[in-house]
Amino acid sequence: MLKLFRIDDRLVHAQVVLGWGREIRPDRILVADDFVAADEWERNIYTSAVPSEMKISILSLREAVDQLKTGIFDSERVILLVKGPKDALRLLELGLRIEEINVGGMHFSEGKEKILDNVYIDEDDRKALREMVKLGVTLEARALPGHERVILNSKIV
């Protein structure tokens, strides 16, 4: 069962396993990322980053949706992570059903516009976020569970 669907360009890191981990107590972290899934070295460093009480799956976007659809994770508390809005949108296009997406970490880099302290976007990001709003998704920006929930839907038009 998906407890959190999060956009975070760092994927597995301390804020996720500790900050969200202590609130959600996930059984599994599911990383959906085509690049990481195809790169053994990257897979290994993310696998080593997960505490022993959590399992990790690192899958391509398509595999992630396929596996979620089979229901094999239904008995587990799952945090699903993608690096950016384009990947999140792709999961929805591939048939993932979700009402809310947490926009957790989109760090500054050259040419990105600041929306919030932890959310910087470029035009491609904006397009993908808008598409998700059209699909009826609530985009809530929050780095950690105890932070204020900021709804992005009206901020990215």
Next chain:
Amino acid sequence: MTTNKKYREMLGLIVTHGAFARELLNTVKQIVGNVDCCRALSNTGVSDDVLVEKIRNILDEDKERDTIVFVDYFGGSCSMNCLRAVKGYDRALIISGVNLPIILDFVTKQGTMDPEQVVDNLIRRGQESVRIIDM
């Protein structure tokens, strides 16, 4: 009898969440005085790619010295990006779980023994300093 053997100088690069690296280094300076064998970086507000680039720039600037990269939390983004940054560099190694005794040990021992010995020493120092104090 003292020897005049010259040991290689080393660089310590502390990479942490928030202001921990900077303040750790400031604290070390309060204890031992000026320190020019250590630098500090934070991941706060910095994308992964930029952090990797900053680390590599420091490694490239300092080609003469072997570098120990100290990170705060194994599995956090600092440790992940340090791993990415040192990939392909044979003069750098990463130690996680940095604490004050480790950096104090590093700044006082580096340059006085072989780099391998410095590393062994400060891992032992860091581990020994985490203990229940019961006298």
